Amino acid sequence: MSTDGLSFYLEGTNGKGVALxxxxxxxxxEMKLVARQLHRKGYSVYVPLLAGHGAGVAELxxxxWRxxxxxxxxxxxxxxxxxxxVYAAGICVGGKLSMLAADTSPAVINAVAIYSPCFRYDGWDVPFYYPLLSSQVGWLSRIPFLDRLSFSETASLGIKDKRMRRMIEGMAGSGILEKFPGKGLVEMHRLGNALKSxxxxxxxxxxxxxxxxxxLSNPKHARYIAEHLGGPHELRWIEDSYHMIHVDRQHRxxxxxxxxxxxxSHAANRT
Known part of the structure; x- marks a missing residue:
């Protein structure tokens, strides 16, 4: 497994593994809460650090997205x-990557779970210019200055539960960034287009x-994926959380x- 110091692995007992x-x-x-819950159910769980992450904005x-x-x-x-x-699950960008990874390696990844899918930031609490910027990011990506801009998370950090929010705020030294570069928006846009295609x-x-x-992400994104996905799928709603459902009140x-x-059975026996 990885030796980057941030990735981690939990050995399970049921012969099933999840890349989270x-x-x-x-x-x-940020994936530890769900990882521990899955591990308690017998799953082996590997949580890797994505390329470009964990070492600051310049590295990102x-x-x-490739x-x-x-x-x-x-x-x-x-x-x-x-x-x-082997299964894969991920939050937001991580979920889209999990879907494309399964599409790329269908013989390896048997099923996928995606949390809070998002093609652009257009939830009820984002600054007014986020949806506008996201909708124009295709041509804005050609303008060099966008890469030098940085954007902040919303005040809630996508978490409804204040105690959980404080927990995430305390993870500043674990590779989680407080701001993200415009380049991140561009790559998120390109990843979204690749998945849609x-x-x-x-x-x-x-x-x-x-x-x-x-x-952060309007529920219409989840509906869009459900309506256009070619394989078996299930859409379920989380009732008492914000965007970061994997760390919020209903992470269990x-x-x-x-x-x-x-x-x-439909996940274990693919059609």
Missing amino acids: IHGLTGAPA RRSN DWLESVLQAAALLAPRVDD RLSQIRTPTLILHAVEDD QVADFTAEFFEA
């Missing part, structure tokens, strides 16, 4: 010899989890839904 993928500006530490600027995808593919490949079945061909069983009150429910889906 963090989001843009995130790091493996030097990476792109580098991030390669990190997920490598994680699944490392997990495969240790378990009988493949949705109808993707056959991997996919669980889609999204908060009804998502403050997120882990429960994930395990239930991976254990379902």
Whole structure:
């Protein structure tokens, strides 16, 4: 497994493994709550650090979405010899990467769970210019100054529960960034386009989890994926959390839904 000091692995007992993928500006530490819940259910869990992450904004600027995808593919490949079945799950960008990784390596990844999918930041609590900027990011990406801009998270950090929010705020030294560069928005846009172009061909069983009150990503993104995905899927709603459902009030429910889906017959026996 990785020796970057931030990735981590939990050895399970049920012969099933999950590659658990963090989001843009995130790091493996943010996935610990769901990782522990899945581990308690018997799963081996590997949480890798995505390329360009964990070492500051300058390092993130030097990476792109294909580098991030390669990190997920490598994680699944490392997990495969240790378990009988491999699954992938991720938050926001991590979920989209998990879907593309499964599409790229269908013989390795049996099913996917995506948390709070987002093609652009347009939730109820984002600054007014975020949706405008996101909708124009295609042509704005050609303007050099965008890469030098940095954007802040919302005041809530995407977390409804104040205690959990303080916990994440205390993870500043674990590779989680407080701001993200414009380059991150550009690469998120390109990743989203790559996924949209493949949705109808993707056959991997996919669980889609999204908060009804998502403050960063409108629930329509989850519906879009459900409506256009070519393979078996399930869309379930999280009722009492914001965007970061994997660390918010219902993170245990997120882990429960994930395990239930991976254990379902349609996930184990792909069509």
